[in-house]
Every structure is written in C-alpha cells, then in structure tokens.
Amino acid sequence: MAEMLAGRLHLTERALRLETVPVPEPAPGQVRIKVAAAGVCLSDVHLIDGTLTPLYLPGDVVTLGHEVAGVVDALGDGAEGWQPGQRVLLQAGERDRRGTVFTRGVDYDGGWAEYAVASQETVVPIPDELPFEQACIIPDAVSTPWAAVTDTGRTRPGEAVAVWGVGGLGAHAVQLLRLVGAAPLIAVEPLAAARDRALSLGADAALDPGDSAFRDAVLGLTGGRGLDVAFDFAGVTAVREQALTVLGRRGRLVLAGIANKPVTIPSDSPFNYLQQAVLGHYGSEAEHVEQLVSLARQRRLDLSASVSDVLPLAEADQAVRRVQSKQGNPIRLILRP
Template sequence: MKVRGAVIRSSPGPLEVAEMELEDPRPDEVQVKMVASGMCHSDDHHVTGDSPLDPCPFALGHEGAGIVTKAGPNSKGIAEGDHVVFSAIPSCGHCRWCATGRSNLCDLAAGILAGPRWTDGSYRLRLPDGQPVGQLCGISTFAEHTTASLDSVVKIDDDIPLDKACLIGCAVSTGWGSAVNVADVQPGDTVIVYGIGGLGASALQGARFAGAQNVIAVDPVAFKREQAPVFGATHAVASAEEASELARQFTDGQGADSAIVTVGVLGADHVRQAFGAVRKAGTAVITSIGPHDAVGAPISLHELTLHQKRLQGSLFGATNGNWDVRRLINLYRAGDLKLDEMITRTYSLDEVAQGYADLHAGKNIRGVVTFA
C-alpha cells in the first residue's frame, strides 16, 4: 500500500514527508494504522548527524501507538482491530539478555539502526522508484501505516487513549525506568534530574513514585521549570550548580543519592556535574545521547574509587517492553502516572519539522504527531 511518512535522505539531513510503498505483514509481523507518535530527541540526533544512519533513506519515528489493520500468523495472538503500543527496543524473549530479565539489551537491538528486517535483510518500505527505505528501530512510527515485527509490539486495552499511550513506547519507559530501575531510588532519597523534556518529566515521576523526598529539576528554560512540579519536582532550578547546592543542604552536605541526566544532547560537562553532585556510594545515571564520536568525561577518579561512586548508563530505563508497557498503563489508569500533562502540543505529519523546531526552542515537554 502507499503511505506517507517522515524521511531523511541523508544523515545529517533534513526531515521531509515522502510517499512510500509499504509491504504487507509476513508471519510474526503486523501492519498498524498509526494514531499517534511521540517526537523524541533521539530522532533528531539522526537528523543532526550526532547519531548517523547509513545507508539512507530512513523513515523515522520510534515512539508510537495505533490499531492493527493486518496480522500474519503470530504467537502473541494479535489480531486485526487490536490496539498496540510499539516498544522502541524489541524483545525476542529467548536471547541471553531476555532470558536473564534484561530485555532492554535484547540481541535484536543490534539491528534497530540498520534499516532492514533483522531476520533476512529485506525491506518493508520503498520509495516509488524502488529504493529501499530503512525503518528506525524496525518500526518507523512517523508514517500513516507501518509494518513491524511482533517483537516490537505490545497489545493494550482498547479504553486507553492511543495519543497518550504512545509516550510509553520510549519517553516514559526510559525516564521512569532510569529513576526506578537504574538509579534505584528509595523512599526518602534526594534526586536530581537534569533536563525536563519527555524523559526528564518521566524521571521526575518515577523518582517521586519511588518515594524520593527531594526531587530537584534542572533546566535553563523557564517554561520547563514551571512545569516540573506537575511531574513531581519539589524544587526547580536553572543550573547544575544550584541543584548541587540544594542537594547538599538537604543531606547535611553529603550530596544527592542519585543524579539522572536526561538533557537533549549529552556533553562531557553534564557527566561531570552529575557525578560531582552525588554523595559517597551515590549513582550518576546517564540516559541522554551525545555525538557518536564523543569520548571522555572529566570525572574525579579519586571520588570514583575512594567515594565508591557509580557512573551508570541507562538504555530504555532497563525496562521490559512486554511487561512494563502494561504496568505503566495501569499506573496511568490509576492516576499515578501523568501522560496527558506531558503533551504540550500535537502536530500533523506535515508539521513534523515544525515540531522539532519547537523542541529545539524549548517550547514543549513532549510534542506528538497525530494521524487522521
């Protein structure tokens, strides 16, 4: 079938809307009519070249939800008409990582930036001239319809609004999990979160739900500091220095129990600030992505050893898409997770470039593309 989707023809390169041919699903695949797709900064990293994709063209989008229109024979029993959320990281269920409870590290993730099916190297999308189009994360949710592997799809109840549920496919799982799973926030903790976009807002919620007493949001944009208390921040400041000083005041000079970095573009200084802000045996969690060729961070090697600090990367918040999508939806249904409030503005597919311009301008907690 013919579909329209947001594509980059080079990386770096501009995001544009193009018409493509979409294959029908094979066994253990589904075709989905997209309802909504969150606008994650990770997609913009491919536009800017911080995280280059090759070969292009690539159809972007990895945080989406929709309704199944066609389903091949599949072990999950997903059928036409089912409502689904896409998981940004696929889960095969049987590799070493899935089998040991770390499905966010599933071996299939090695193919999410490659473009074709990870089974046989074939492509589900092509331009009208026949040129193959890669699918970001194997799903490409910035398209009117998409075909994807069953490993990337989670069925949800029909009563959950898909334009809100789409956020769970990446931002909410990643941010929430960075606090709850990776930082292991405990009741009474003092936590710093740097960068209050979709990931940061979710990390704030995870920290508060886990029982943190002091949750300090850091963002230079006044609008985001004003919004931070909605998601659980007890304090909101403009600089890392202010946050570090507050954390010391709350902890008799020790420092934060954990610091979570969710800024748009990771730099070495963000790592330094987070590492320096945590107490002895504290954890600095790095969730953000920076330029692919950046190396090194100026942390204190003295503190690393003698203060027994931990510098920890976080992929997908160490969540399990097959389980945690449903768990987070249940928290949303119970009123314990705010999704509606995260969406600052919605955009049509043709407005996707404007959505990312607004992201750069700091105007949104989360922008969402909605499809008619």
Template sequence: MTYKLSEVGAAGASSPPKRERQSMYRAVVADELGPVGHYTLRHLPRPQLEAGEVRVALVAVGISYVDVLTAEGNYQVKPPVPFIPGSEAAGVVIETAPDVPDVSVGDRVVCGGWYGLLADECVLPRDAVTPIPPGIDLVEAAVFPASFSTAWHALVDRAHVRPGETVLVLGAGGATGYAAVQVAKVLGAHVIASASTHEKRALATGGGADATIDARAADWRDAVKAANGGMPVDVVFDPIGGAATDAAFRSLAWCGRHLIVGFPGGIASLRTNLPLLKGASLVGVNIRQFYLSQPDKAAANMAHLLDLASAGRLRPAVARNYPIEDYALVMAEAAKGESAGRIVVNLNMR
C-alpha cells in the same frame, strides 16, 4: 528491522494517482541521512505482512531529540537508508498475520522501535507492539514508551532506588527527565528537579518534584544541597552531560549512583578520583541495548509502566500537536529541546 521500505520513489516524485492510493501509505523519508531538508513526505507501497507481523494505522507519533539526531546521521549508531524517522507511536491494529493470535484488529497499541514510525501506518513484528490498557489517551501513549521505559530501567534496574532516597533529576523538563521525576516519586524517593526555564520547572513540579532548581544558577550546587536539607543526594539522573555532569557528580553522597542517560550538552571529562573518594558509581543507561539483550525484561517493564499509567500514576506531558505535513517544523522544534512537554505528530490533524 523496525519497518519495511520497498520500491521507494525518488525524492520529490509526484504523488500517485488517487485510484492507486489504497495500496499506498504516507511516510517522511530521506534517501540519505542529513538535515531536515533531506526529508520529504511521500506515498510508498504498502508492504505485505510476513509471519509474526501486524499492521497498525497510526494515530500519533512522538518525535524526540534523539529521533532528530539519528535522522541527521549524528547518533552513535547509523541506521540504514532510505530512512524513516520516528521511534515511538500509538495507533490501532488494522491487520495481523495468521500466526499472531494474541493481537486483534481494532486493538489500541503503542509501537516501539529504533526508527520507521513517522508515517500514517507501519508494519512491525508482534513483539514491537504493546496493547494499551483503558484510561490512556492515544496521543499521550505515543510519547510514553521511550521516556518512561528509559526512566524505569535507569532508576529501577540500574540504580535500584529505594524509598526515602533522594534523586536529583537533571533536564527535568525534558522527555526522559520529566518521566524520571514521576518514576522516582512512584518509587518513594525525594525528588529534586533541575531545569533551565520557569516553564520546565513548573512542569516538573506538576509531575511531583519535591523541589526545583534553576539549572543555570551560579550557586547551583549550594541550591541542590539546600533542597535536600543540607545533605548530598543519593542518585543523579543525567540526560544532559557536559558541565552539568561534573557538578552533579560532586553533589553525590557516599555510595551514590550517577546515571548517564544522554549527553546533548557534550561528553563530560570527569576526574576519576571522584568516584573513589565518594565510593560512588558511574552507571551507563543504554535503553536500546537493553531492549536488544533483554527483550523479555524490557517487555515486562513496559507492561508494568502501562498499568501504572492506566491507574493515573504516570502521565507524559504533550506540549503541542502538529499534522504530518508540518514534519519539518516538528523536527526543528524537537532538536531545540526548548518545549516544556513533548512534540507530537497527530495523524487526525489536517
């Protein structure tokens, strides 16, 4: 369970009287999965803490394409309803269960889960929150966990990227793509970033990309090869899918690794003779299953990533902040995927 939701009122129910609001919190909720019109901002009863739990006053919530896909009921796994979107956030601990000794009231933390965080506070198991080291802004921390943990798991745990290898990042101006650019540079790789707009390519350059490619260029494969000195690439980080997957796989070197991270562009039809001819690997990256099956390793990865962020070596890009009242605009913008940088609900905005 990522959150606790009880006694939810019907959609459109009137706000509770002011004198009762101390026992309430606000969240964006739908009784059935579907388009943004199904969702309303409601006051809900604050659940009591159970053993092993903490309560966090949220400062910022990141909303991604996957969050919207899940909210619409179009993700590959369907969550239970009533449903609160939001899978990453940051805030301050305001209450802990007696059996939680290592987190204290006042600690700044990042919060992760599959859903339940598009709210002004949340109750989570202790292992779903991670203390934030100094030097990391809470708004940036809110959009750090999912993207950077995915990029690290893909490039380190799955592809085993080595210094000097070339990593081609598709969708380099998106959330995970931009994180992958930075992680690949930390690993000592030569990074080629492919993105669809000038703004997104500029963002990738700012994140450390050694070269950028227009994702819509007619001579895209030739441009990728030229950006790598006429040589094929070692690793492809692919959060796009569709036609981009085939072209990128054909750009791989012998024993290359192609990381399948997502497929908003559609599910590709890759000819199976290509992996054989190249001795190459098609590698799936399922970050949710990784967290479920290897929680200790996932937690260690996140702790290491936060240390790198604290040292200034990793940093997410925030495009815009919105108040929670503008949740419909936030979800629509995240669904489009056109922003160079992340969209954040900032609970300090009114």
C-alpha cells in the same frame, strides 16, 4: 497498490521528505497497525541533523518514528492473539537471537506513516481509557527514564535524588521518581519555565545550575549528606562535573543523556573513599513498557501534561524544527496521520 503518506529520512542528504509510498504488507509473524499517533523525539532530530546514524539499516532511506500507537489493521501468516481494531502500542525496537538491538524508525521503518508493520512480539495492548497520544510516548520518552530510575539507578524510597535536564525524558523522570518515593526530589534546569514545570510535576525543589549557591542549596535540601542518585538527562559534560560535586556516600551518577564526550572523575581519592559510582544507561526493556501501561491502567501515571501539541503528519518538518529549537519548551510533540 494502496499507497500512504510517510516521513522518510534520506541519509545521504540528511533530508526529511514527506512521500507517498506503498502500504506495507505484514510478513509472517507480523502485525500491521493503522497509526493513530507517533511521537517526535530529539533522537529523530539528531538522525536528521547527522548527530546519530543508523547502525543496521540496509540502505539509505528509512521511515522515522520509534514512538507509535494505533489499532491492529491486518495480520501476517502465523500472527495470533490479535484482532483487527485492537488498540496497541509498539515497542521501540527488538532484539535478534544474538542480542543485537534494532530500533524502529532507525534500523527499519517506523511510525511516521499512516501504517506500520511490527513483529507480533513487539505489539503491546493498551486500555481504552489511555489516549493514543499518551500511549505512543511510553516506549522511550517514559520507559527510558523508568528503566534508569528503577533498574540502572535502583532508586529506593526516601533516597535523595536530582534530575539534570527537565525536557522530554527528564520531565517524566521527575514524575516517576515521585512515584517510587524518592525524597527530596530536586530538578536542576537553567530554564525558568522548565523549573516551574518540574515543580508542577512533583519536584520538591527546582534549582538553577548556574546559581553560585547551588552546592549549598543541594546540601541544605539533603541534610548535608548529598545525593544518593543523580540523573543526567541533559547529556552535557558540565552536568556530570557538577553532579559529582554533590554526590553523597555510595552516591550513583546515572548517565541517561549522551554527550559523546569523556567522563572525567576529578580525583579518585574521594570517589573511592565515598564508594561512589558512575553508571551508563540506554533505553529500556520490553518489561518496562508493560509495567508503565499497567501503571497508566491503574491510574497511577498521568501523561496528559506530556502532550505539548498534536500536528498532522504532513507537518512533520515543522514539528522537527520546533523540537530542535525548543520552541514552547515541549515535553513531546505528536504526529497524527
């Protein structure tokens, strides 16, 4: 039986182990891909440290990795329309007939491995000119902020926006908000290097949330009207509290980061009078990934700056430590089998 290397999370011990396991065979309706690149997400770190726990995993061991790209290797019975060698990425998860979302690398085996299997409905073709290292991060790292910007936040051209947290998701949010024409586009980030990065990615201004003149700066940049949309990609209570102080009339606060804390509105009077809203956001839909692949194909979206480093799969534990410690302030680290 053919074997492969895989990064496996043992939940009872919260231990990541690089193990040799059998190469999976595609079931009917599935496609097996030879993995070329897989992203390392903060969610992977949180699965290892116990902050997150799979809801639907049938067992206590799973191969991590929900951001995956590679080439078609084999087809299960009934899988049609795919050719061996075809370049593809995998959606980060799928829904069953009842609408339950199962996440790759969380509820079933993911792509921190030499091979991965996927339902053919979750396989998306990618153009030859899109590198695997960039393609693999489109599901989640790029599609989550894209869905937050376009669907949940319903951001329109000319609206004043701010992004709190310019990490793996927020950095892409800056690019995507510029793409849809938001202006002014403000990045809010305590780290000076991340503020500089936000400016290089298209932010009109980058502010330190700890600056005593923060609120005056936002009002100055927005002509006194405040923000139309505020995006929390940090998942920090203090971010929500600060964002609510600079929302304008009909302003929307989009919670893309998860704090596992109560969301408090200090006073309902101004909140109601200004007709403001707090909107929850999670993940993306299949259509968002397909839209982003199309934008990359048309050269409207450049993700080259998002690949902070590429490491061999055998060094997955090192990649996890670097993401956890924010060493080098990465947007995305990529594993290559």
